[in-house]
Amino acid sequence: PHAPLVAADRPDPRKLTVLVHVKPAAGVERALLSLAAASKDEDEKEFYKARAEGAFGSGFVLVTRTDKGAKDVLVVTNRHVVDLGDRAALELADGTSLGDAEIVYSNPTYDLAILRPRTKLPVDEGFGLSRAPAKDQQIVIATGFPGLVGRPSYQTTRGYVSNESFKLDDGTRPLTYLQHTAPIDPGSSGGPLTDEAGRVLGVNTLKVRGRDSVGLAVPSRFVIDTLRAAETIESGHASDASRRQTARLACLAFIGEIGAAEPRMLVLEQM
Numbered sequence: 427p428h429a430p431l432v433a434a435d436r437p438d439p440r441k442l443t444v445l446v447h448v449k450p451a452a453g454v455e456r457a458l459l460s461l462a463a464a465s466k467d468e469d470e471k472e473f474y475k476a477r478a479e480g481a482f483g484s485g486f487v488l489v490t491r492t493d494k495g496a497k498d499v500l501v502v503t504n505r506h507v508v509d510l511g512d513r514a515a516l517e518l519a520d521g522t523s524l525g526d527a528e529i530v531y532s533n534p535t536y537d538l539a540i541l542r543p544r545t546k547l548p549v550d551e552g553f554g555l556s557r558a559p560a561k562d563q564q565i566v567i568a569t570g571f572p573g574l575v576g577r578p579s580y581q582t583t584r585g586y587v588s589n590e591s592f593k594l595d596d597g598t599r600p601l602t603y604l605q606h607t608a609p610i611d612p613g614s615s616g617g618p619l620t621d622e623a624g625r626v627l628g629v630n631t632l633k634v635r636g637r638d639s640v641g642l643a644v645p646s647r648f649v650i651d652t653l654r655a656a657e658t659i660e661s662g663h664a665s666d667a668s669r670r671q672t673a674r675l676a677c678l679a680f681i682g683e684i685g686a687a688e689p690r691m692l693v694l695e696q697m
Contacts, residue, residue: 427516429493431488431490431491432551432552433489433553433555434551436623437554437624439618441519441581442486442552443486443617443618444524445571446482446484446541446594447578448480449479449515451512454510455478456551458475460475476620481507482617482696483503484507484571484615484616485502485507485516486502486552486553486569488500490653501542502652503538503541503616504616504631505539508532511529514526515527516541520601524545525543527543528541530656530659530660531656535601535649536651537644538629539652540647540656554625555626556625556627560590560627561587561611562587562589564586564590564664565585565610565622566585567582567583567619567622568585568606568608568643570610570613570615570616571614572611573613577631581611588605588606589605590605596618600643601644602644602645603628604619607639607640608639609634610633612633615632616629626646628644630642669693
């Protein structure tokens, strides 16, 4: 089981939902700018430039209690929000900077990531996760930082569950999402989808284009799985020797895949 959560009875989304801004690592940024400069296609050029400038999305605060009774503050977001960076800058709705956060673990299957703030945040309680799965017609609230006039802007919207169990098969592994009608937009990714009491039902991840009011959220049970994995990884990285060994195995796996006769691009992307 994952560490128990310290949840507020009535969580304040403005204080517990955060803007997540990620810039690529220096080497990745240079590579993207080089690709932009070499491209003859304007759309492709703009795409590489935008990726080099970084991405922004949303996240939300969870507080866990360690075995020794101490409180541990973490931030949950989508993997695709942080996939090109090694750290993220956090900010509240009122513009207060919360400093940088380390990307502890990212899960490509569920498109979730766990961040650890590098500085102590003034938070004693975080969001709680709903113990009951969402049901059709249940009222939901989506909170996040979608872009407005080219800048991320705090937003909270209301809707209802339109499909409590939407199955999507992208060719790798069938996943179950929570489909809802609360308006979300680019930048909402990683923000919480909560019930009326403020308990997290899911993590907003996708907006379906060409349809009216179709948002998809990763159910909260997958957040629990991701928290467990992050705890296991952190405990296994307690020493310099274990971190070196993990890095060595990751490098060998990457070299082996890229040297294969037919490298699997999805696997390389996840690496």
